[in-house]
Amino acid sequence: MPPSDGSDLRRSAYLLLTAAAVAVAAAKVVGAEGVLEPSRYTAPTPDGYSAVPPDPPRYWPKERPEPTPAHSSNDKSRWATVRALVEDGTYAIGTRSYPDGGNPKRYRDEGIRAEPGYASTDVVLRPLDEVDKGKAVTKEFYSSKPPLFSTLLAGEYWVLNKALGWNLDRDRWLVIPTILLTVNVLPFAVYLVLLGRLLDATGKGDFGRLLAFTAACFGTFLTTFAGTLNNHLPAAFCVLFASYPLLRAMAEGTDMTPRGYLCCGFFAGFAATFDHPAAAFLAAVGLPLLIARPRPALLFFVPAALIPVLALVACNVIALGTVEPVYDKFDTPWYKYDGSHWSKLGTPQGKGLDFNDEPTTTYAFHLLLGHHGWFSLTPVFVLGLAGLVGLGIRSAPDVRKLRTAKGTGWTPALWAAMTLVVSAVVFGFYLTKTKSYNYGGFTSGPRWLFWLIPLWLLAVPPAADRLARSAAGRLVCAVLLGLSVLSAFYPSWNPWRHPWLHQLLEYTGVLRY
Numbered sequence: 001m002p003p004s005d006g007s008d009l010r011r012s013a014y015l016l017l018t019a020a021a022v023a024v025a026a027a028k029v030v031g032a033e034g035v036l037e038p039s040r041y042t043a044p045t046p047d048g049y050s051a052v053p054p055d056p057p058r059y060w061p062k063e064r065p066e067p068t069p070a071h072s073s074n075d076k077s078r079w080a081t082v083r084a085l086v087e088d089g090t091y092a093i094g095t096r097s098y099p100d101g102g103n104p105k106r107y108r109d110e111g112i113r114a115e116p117g118y119a120s121t122d123v124v125l126r127p128l129d130e131v132d133k134g135k136a137v138t139k140e141f142y143s144s145k146p147p148l149f150s151t152l153l154a155g156e157y158w159v160l161n162k163a164l165g166w167n168l169d170r171d172r173w174l175v176i177p178t179i180l181l182t183v184n185v186l187p188f189a190v191y192l193v194l195l196g197r198l199l200d201a202t203g204k205g206d207f208g209r210l211l212a213f214t215a216a217c218f219g220t221f222l223t224t225f226a227g228t229l230n231n232h233l234p235a236a237f238c239v240l241f242a243s244y245p246l247l248r249a250m251a252e253g254t255d256m257t258p259r260g261y262l263c264c265g266f267f268a269g270f271a272a273t274f275d276h277p278a279a280a281f282l283a284a285v286g287l288p289l290l291i292a293r294p295r296p297a298l299l300f301f302v303p304a305a306l307i308p309v310l311a312l313v314a315c316n317v318i319a320l321g322t323v324e325p326v327y328d329k330f331d332t333p334w335y336k337y338d339g340s341h342w343s344k345l346g347t348p349q350g351k352g353l354d355f356n357d358e359p360t361t362t363y364a365f366h367l368l369l370g371h372h373g374w375f376s377l378t379p380v381f382v383l384g385l386a387g388l389v390g391l392g393i394r395s396a397p398d399v400r401k402l403r404t405a406k407g408t409g410w411t412p413a414l415w416a417a418m419t420l421v422v423s424a425v426v427f428g429f430y431l432t433k434t435k436s437y438n439y440g441g442f443t444s445g446p447r448w449l450f451w452l453i454p455l456w457l458l459a460v461p462p463a464a465d466r467l468a469r470s471a472a473g474r475l476v477c478a479v480l481l482g483l484s485v486l487s488a489f490y491p492s493w494n495p496w497r498h499p500w501l502h503q504l505l506e507y508t509g510v511l512r513y
Contacts, residue, residue, distance in 0.1 A: 010206050014196040014213055021217035022189045028227030029180045032069045035493055036061070068117050069176045072442065072496035075229040077122035077143040078150050079176070080112045083168045085154035086161055091319035093118070094141040096125060096337075105338070113141045117169070121341035124326050127333040144326050144335070147315040148273050148308070149231055153179060176229075184226045187237045191454070192216060194244045198458060201251040202412065207468035208461025211477055215380045215460065219484035220453045221445040224495045235274035235451035239281060242267035243454065246285065250410045255293065261300035264289075269305030273312040275451045276325070277426045284418045292402045292409025353498075353513040354438045360431055367427070371502035371511070372439045372446045377487040379480045384456040386463035391416035419455045426452065444491040444499050 042057040070076050080093040094111025112118050122144045143150065156179055160166045168175045195216055203209040217223070222233055245260030256264065268285050271278040282305060289297040313323055320326060326334065335342040344350035356363075369376050375385070395417035402409045430448055440447045467473030490500040498506075505511040 007200070010200070010209060011196070013210060014192075017214060017217045018189065018192045018196070021192060021223065022185060024218070025185045025188050025223060025226035026181065028223075029185055030177050032071065032177070032180075032227040034065075034068050034071050036065070066117050068172060070117070070172075071228045071494050073120035073122045074145075074441075074496065076118050077120040078145050078153070078229050079168065080118045080120065081143045081145070081147065081150035082154045082157050083118075084112055085151065086158045086168070088112075091142055091147060092140040093123070093143060096139045096141065098137045107338070109141075111141065115169075117172075123340075124329065124334040125337040125340070126320075127337075142320060142326065145231070146273065146276075146312060146325055146327075147319040148312040149234070151315050153183065153229075156182065180227070180229060183229075184233055187234070188222065188226060191222075191237045191240050195240060195454065195457065198240075198244060198247050199461065201248060202458060203461040203465075205461065205465035205468060207474065207477075208464035211380070211383075211464045211481060212457050212460040215378075215481055215484060216454075216457050219380055219481055219488055220378060220457070221447070221450055221488055221495070222453060224444055224488045224491060225447075225450075228495055230447075231274040232447050232450040235271050235278055236453050238267040238271035238274065239278065239451050240454035242271060242281075242285065243458075246408060246410060247415070247458075249408050250412070250415070253407055255407050256296070258296065258300050261289075261296050262304045265301035265304035266307060270308040271451060273308045275448070276327075277429050277448070278451050280422045280425045280429075281451075281455075284422050288402055288409055288414065288418075292405055351513075354441055356438055356513050364427075364431055367430070367439070367446055367449075371499060371505055372443075373501070374446050374449055376501060377445055377499055378484040380460060380477075380484040381456050382480060383463040383467075383477065384459035387459040387461065388416045388420050388456075390462060391459075392420045416459060419452075419459060422455070423449075423452055442496050442498060444495050444497055445487065 038060075040058060041060045070079055077093075081091060084090055084093045092111070094109060094113035096107050096109050098107050113120065113123055120143075123141050124144045126140050126142065157168060157175060160175055160178060161168075166175050192213075196213055199209040199212055203212070222236055225233055242264050245256050245263050249256045249260060264285065268278075268282040272282050286297065286301060286305065289301055316325060317323060329335065330342070331345065336345065337343060341354070345355060366372055368374055375382055391413045395411070395413040398405070398411045398414040399417075405411075426449065464477050467477050487499060487501075491497045502511075
């Protein structure tokens with residue numbers, strides 16, 4: 001038998017790490033259960049209840065809640081839509097009726113969203129004056145989440161319901177894990193396999209490749225959120241799937257095949273339907289292709305990208321009767337109805353992280369280096385930043401040569417510059433778009449940035465390989481990886497909780513929202 005070379009050993013390590021990571025993700029799915037933590041509830045006192053912590057007060061339920069594998073308002077809102085589509089044939093997840101003809105203070109809520117297992121803050125109510133021009137006495141509740149993802153999930157639930165007789169409410173311990181295994185865990189396995197191949201094709205040294213791959217397995221929040229329904233994992237997977245044919249062609253110095261253009265365009269467009277700011281990635285990948293290779297880009301990339309985007313628009317029109325996403329209706333009656341969590345915005349009751357009004361500079365700091373920081377919680381990306389800057393500053397000549405370049409026109413330097421620009425655009429978007437900087441609510445990391453994770457992992461090897469030249473450098477890399485794993489596994493039972501840095505600051509009294 002011939003001796004194994006370094007690539008065989010590295011790929012064996014990839015295989016073992018993938019098996020362990022996928023098993024961890026699967027365990028998070030099949031072992032998930034929403035739990036109540038006493039620390040999140042107001043403690044009773046002889047005179048009633050103490051004001052803090054938490055503030056505003058949150059009271060322990062008087063009766064035992066119904067067990068559920070769902071965790072938070074975020075995923076319950078989506079599950080309610082999935083159930084409504086299959087069982088009721090509608091996107092509406094409940095109704096609010098007014099017995100005396102529309103008095104806003106007298107109403108009755110009914111339907112799925114009124115059931116305890118589906119109570120959620122991520123719900124909008126169609127305003128009365130937008131239903132039958134003010135004559136209606138019944139309004140409908142909808143999930144505030146973009147409807148395409150829930151529509152696709154409803155297709156799988158329909159199959160489970162019709163073929164096996166499973167019901168999302170009665171058989172939630174069968175339906176929810178089955179669907180999560182197909183949308184979170186199986187794509188995660190494919191994601192790791194393709195990422196390993198890209199690291200082999202684009203990396204130079206074994207240490208950097210293994211560090212990036214180990215971080216992908218255990219040191220990012222994609223692992224953390226594997227046990228809950230969310231849009232961030234599919235968005236990150238789609239970014240990697242879109243990047244794969246392009247980066248493989250770049251590494252080989254060839255052009256993409258028509259299938260490669262189709263795959264790149266479809267998944268780049270699909271990513272934008274899961275996380276709307278990923279439209280920046282779609283544009284940043286598509287524009288250079290249109291310049292360097294206009295014919296295949298127009299014939300294959302653009303039509304493929306339009307498929308998921310148009311599907312999202314169609315679902316939005318069918319569900320809500322409007323092209324604009326319901327997110328654009330924030331701070332309107334759609335969100336600020338009587339009893340809504342978001343009606344507290346701008347009132348004395350609007351307390352806590354959801355209604356944070358800190359200065360933009362403070363928010364920017366915490367989103368990068370603070371309690372929800374991209375670099376403070378996953379410091380392995382500091383290595384990625386070094387790699388991106390090192391390559392990105394050399395990208396100007398490649399931009400000028402796009403029209404005459406071989407292959408797809410893409411180079412490692414141009415890809416690094418694209419990652420930096422897209423990351424900066426997305427970061428700037430969240431600094432300017434929100435009226436209150438809430439960091440994504442109760443979440444263990446900067447979840448609005450999660451779809452960028454595969455792009456930054458691919459940038460880790462160059463800086464890691466440089467540090468690997470010394471024992472001290474390898475130790476630094478190990479420490480950065482270890483801290484990233486700590487952040488990813490800190491919320492072991494529920495990813496919809498504050499990061500360890502945030503909890504540390506609150507516990508020591510340094511900061512409280």
